[in-house]
Structures are given as structure tokens and as C-alpha cells.
Amino acid sequence: MVTRCKVWRPKNLQEAWSIHSQTGIDQSCFVSGGTWLRTQWEAGLLNSPSDIISLESLEELKKIIVQRTENNQEFVKIGSSTTIADCIKNPILRKNTEALVMSCEKIAAPSIRNQATIGGNILTAVGDTLPALLIYDAELTWYDGKLFESELLEKWLITRQFEPHKNETRLLVHINIPLEENSKKSFYFHKKIGRRKTFTPAIVSVAGKGKINNLNNFQSVTLAVGGGSSLPIKLFEAERVLNGFPFSLSLLKKVHTAIFDEYVVVSDAFMTDQYKKTVAANLITAELCNIVEQGGDQNAVG
Ligand SMILES: Cc1cc2nc3c(=O)[nH]c(=O)nc-3n(C[C@H](O)[C@H](O)[C@H](O)COP(=O)(O)OP(=O)(O)OC[C@H]3O[C@@H](n4cnc5c(N)ncnc54)[C@H](O)[C@@H]3O)c2cc1C
Structure with missing residues (x-):
């Protein structure tokens, strides 16, 4: 009909x-x-x-700019109607939020990326940009006809978890990401596992960033996981296990266990929850291993 x-x-x-x-x-x-x-x-x-x-004609929602808060903290403001293709090309995002760019590069095919937007990806609550946005502590700016309201992405996702059938009625205007100084010892990664290599939603996608100091200790590490129909989450326990400690195989084992325990995910017709948890834990620990092997002064692990 x-x-x-x-x-x-x-x-x-x-x-x-x-x-x-x-x-x-x-x-x-x-x-x-x-x-x-x-x-x-x-x-x-x-x-x-x-x-x-259609939000297509709202040019104000298609810009990516750097601004400062009242406390002089720099942040990048991404308009919600910015296409995934424009996020990939943008020099500000490429310099400051590399894991986000990597997540965008793995979404669908170029023809879809030219049309699909970052705001739409967030609003699906399971989009591939979400783990990357979580590690950057992204904040969402909403409009409800009267006020502009800011909310941490992490908080919004938790609300979605408890009210999955309640439609979001507000309009997403911007995504704000606080900017940090990138040092030589900074690292970041994003990994996605799908049922095919490309053009397919993730079964598991993980993102992480942090630093390794001169004593080889992990610092300021943030980790997140998502994929399939499960809502993405930050991995607070795994971060706690890592931060302040030097790389060792026993540390990696503890991180693996923490991720496995912390990532709550459901089985589906193709994969069990145990499989998805294991994939997430394997992906993150393998990336941490790569980073240390390469001296911690490399950046991207795609
Ligand atoms: C072939 C194909 C492959 C795909 N592969 C992937 C993939 O690999 N990874 C992935 O994550 N996704 C994938 N997708 C899903 C989709 O393309 C992306 O999630 C995309 O980023 C959604 O953005 P959109 O602008 O098209 O959203 P829309 O379809 O326009 O909207 C999505 C939701 O967001 C709401 N919405 C949109 N904008 C706003 C706003 N400003 N304020 C409030 N609500 C809003 C809409 O009402 C709707 O509920 C794929 C889709 C197709 C067709």
C-alpha cells in the first residue's frame, strides 16, 4: 500500500x-x-x-568549528546534519578526533556516506560513531522549541537503555567534543568487526585513546564498545584497571577480564553474547599490545 x-x-x-x-x-x-x-x-x-x-536546508547544522567555553576550554562543535563523508574530510576532526574519523570511514559505502549524517547515526542509538564519540566525552546540544540543552552522550545512552521505546522528541543541533593536546605519546584506535568486511553494520566496534608516559604507564585511557543492537557503553572498569599502570601481560589479562565482565550484550540469531564479549576484549587488548610494541609514539591503529 x-x-x-x-x-x-x-x-x-x-x-x-x-x-x-x-x-x-x-x-x-x-x-x-x-x-x-x-x-x-x-x-x-x-x-x-x-x-x-527534512533538515536538509538548515545550513547552521552542517558546520564544524572550534569554539571556547567560558572557562577557556576549546571544543569542536559538529553540526548534527554534517554528513559522514564531510566528517571524514574535515581537517579539524582529522587532527583532533582521529578515532571518530576512523569510525566514519568504516560506515557503509561512499554513496551512503555522502547522504548519511552524524546526527542521524547518533539518533539510531546503535551507530558506529558512538563508541568513538564516547571516548571523547562528546556532549549533545538539543533544542526543544524554547531552550538549548546540553547532555553528555553517555548519559543520553543510559536513558535510552531504560526507555528504549520512548522516541526522542527533541532536535539534535550539535555535538560538542572537548579538545585535548595531542602529545607524541598519545594513541587512539577504532576497530569494527562486521559479518562482512565492509558496507555492513558492526557486530562489535571498539574505540580507545590515551597516553603512555616515560615510565611506560598508561594514562588518561578511555575505552568504549558497541555494535549490533546493543547500546554502546564506556568501559569504566577496564579504564580503571589500566590507568597508572605499566604494560605487562598480567595487566592485559586483567583488562581482558574487566571488559568481558563489564560488556553486557545479548545473543542474537548469529552470535552468542559470550562470543561478542570475547571479540571486544580481544580487539582492545590486541590494540593495546600493538601500541606498546610500536613504542607508544605511533598513533592510529585502524
Ligand atoms: C546500505 C546501508 C549500510 C549502512 N551501514 C552502516 C554502517 O556500517 N554503520 C552504521 O552505523 N550505520 C549504517 N547504516 C545506517 C545509516 O546509514 C547510518 O546510521 C546514518 O548515519 C544515519 O544517518 P541519517 O542522516 O541517514 O539518519 P536518518 O535516517 O535521517 O535519521 C535517523 C534517526 O535520527 C532521527 N534524526 C535525524 N536527525 C535528527 C536531528 N537533527 N534531531 C533529532 N532527530 C534526528 C530521525 O528521526 C531518525 O529517527 C547503513 C545504512 C544503509 C542503508
């Missing part, structure tokens, strides 16, 4: 919100690239809304 729906093309945020509230928050739907929504509608997993609000 062909269902008819009305497509709106607001020119600014206020207009987008006003259409959203006039058409009924549960009846209308924001669309950025439409690549995820299309698959949901075609598979009958979501009902087609009566009103589609």
Missing part, C-alpha cells in the same frame, strides 16, 4: 520546531540523510509518519 506523507523543508531551527509541534510530535519525524529511516520504513519496522521534516 502506498502511504502519502507531507514533506516540510524548514529554513531554520525555530521553523523546524514549529512544524514539529503543529503537526503533532508523535506524527511527524525529523529526517537528516534518511538512510536509516528508509530501511526502517521499507522493512516495516517503523510506521511512515504523516509529516516528514
Whole structure:
């Protein structure tokens, strides 16, 4: 059956919100690239809304800029409608958030990446950018028609976990990432395992960043995992086990156990939870091993 729906093309945020509230928050739907929504509608997993609000013409949501907070902390502000392809090309992101760029490079095929947006990827709650955004302590800026509200991505994901069926009704405006100084001993990585090598969502994807000091101790390490239908999480216990300690095989074993215990994931038709936990723990410990073997002064491990 062909269902008819009305497509709106607001020119600014206020207009987008006003259409959203006039058409009924549960009846209308924001669309950025439409690549995820299309698959949901075609598979009958979501009902087609009566009103589609395209965010395509909102140029203010397509910029990537560096700004300072009142406390003089630099952060990069990524517009929610920035395409995955533009994230990959952007020099600010390539210099400061390399693991995020690596996660974008592994999403779908180039034709999808030209259309798909970072905001849409976040809103699916299972997108491949999420583990990378988590390790950078990304913050989301929402608009609810009256106020701009900031929320840590990590907190938003926890809320999604407890209210999986509640639709997000606010409009995602920006993603803010605090900037850190990259030293020679900084490292970062992003790894994705899918059922095929490319063009497929992750079964498990992991991201990490940190430093190794002159005594070979791990410092400021942040780790995250996601993939499949499970919500991405930060691996706080594994970070605690690592930070402040020098590399050793016994440390790696402890990290492996911590990841296995901390990553709560469900079995699906193809893979057991035990398999996914093992893959996540193996991927992260193998990356840490690579980094130390290469002297800690290398950066990317793709
Ligand atoms: C062939 C194919 C391969 C794919 N491979 C991958 C992959 O490897 N990894 C991966 O992570 N994903 C993959 N995807 C899924 C999808 O393409 C990405 O997640 C993409 O980034 C979604 O962005 P979008 O702009 O198209 O989102 P949309 O489809 O426009 O929207 C997604 C959700 O976000 C909401 N939304 C969008 N923008 C806003 C906003 N500003 N404020 C509030 N709500 C908003 C929408 O209402 C919807 O609920 C694939 C899709 C296809 C078709």
C-alpha cells in the first residue's frame, strides 16, 4: 500500500520546531540523510509518519568549528546534519578526533556516506560513531522549541537503555567534543568487526585513546564498545584497571577480564553474547599490545 506523507523543508531551527509541534510530535519525524529511516520504513519496522521534516536546508547544522567555553576550554562543535563523508574530510576532526574519523570511514559505502549524517547515526542509538564519540566525552546540544540543552552522550545512552521505546522528541543541533593536546605519546584506535568486511553494520566496534608516559604507564585511557543492537557503553572498569599502570601481560589479562565482565550484550540469531564479549576484549587488548610494541609514539591503529 502506498502511504502519502507531507514533506516540510524548514529554513531554520525555530521553523523546524514549529512544524514539529503543529503537526503533532508523535506524527511527524525529523529526517537528516534518511538512510536509516528508509530501511526502517521499507522493512516495516517503523510506521511512515504523516509529516516528514527534512533538515536538509538548515545550513547552521552542517558546520564544524572550534569554539571556547567560558572557562577557556576549546571544543569542536559538529553540526548534527554534517554528513559522514564531510566528517571524514574535515581537517579539524582529522587532527583532533582521529578515532571518530576512523569510525566514519568504516560506515557503509561512499554513496551512503555522502547522504548519511552524524546526527542521524547518533539518533539510531546503535551507530558506529558512538563508541568513538564516547571516548571523547562528546556532549549533545538539543533544542526543544524554547531552550538549548546540553547532555553528555553517555548519559543520553543510559536513558535510552531504560526507555528504549520512548522516541526522542527533541532536535539534535550539535555535538560538542572537548579538545585535548595531542602529545607524541598519545594513541587512539577504532576497530569494527562486521559479518562482512565492509558496507555492513558492526557486530562489535571498539574505540580507545590515551597516553603512555616515560615510565611506560598508561594514562588518561578511555575505552568504549558497541555494535549490533546493543547500546554502546564506556568501559569504566577496564579504564580503571589500566590507568597508572605499566604494560605487562598480567595487566592485559586483567583488562581482558574487566571488559568481558563489564560488556553486557545479548545473543542474537548469529552470535552468542559470550562470543561478542570475547571479540571486544580481544580487539582492545590486541590494540593495546600493538601500541606498546610500536613504542607508544605511533598513533592510529585502524
Ligand atoms: C546500505 C546501508 C549500510 C549502512 N551501514 C552502516 C554502517 O556500517 N554503520 C552504521 O552505523 N550505520 C549504517 N547504516 C545506517 C545509516 O546509514 C547510518 O546510521 C546514518 O548515519 C544515519 O544517518 P541519517 O542522516 O541517514 O539518519 P536518518 O535516517 O535521517 O535519521 C535517523 C534517526 O535520527 C532521527 N534524526 C535525524 N536527525 C535528527 C536531528 N537533527 N534531531 C533529532 N532527530 C534526528 C530521525 O528521526 C531518525 O529517527 C547503513 C545504512 C544503509 C542503508
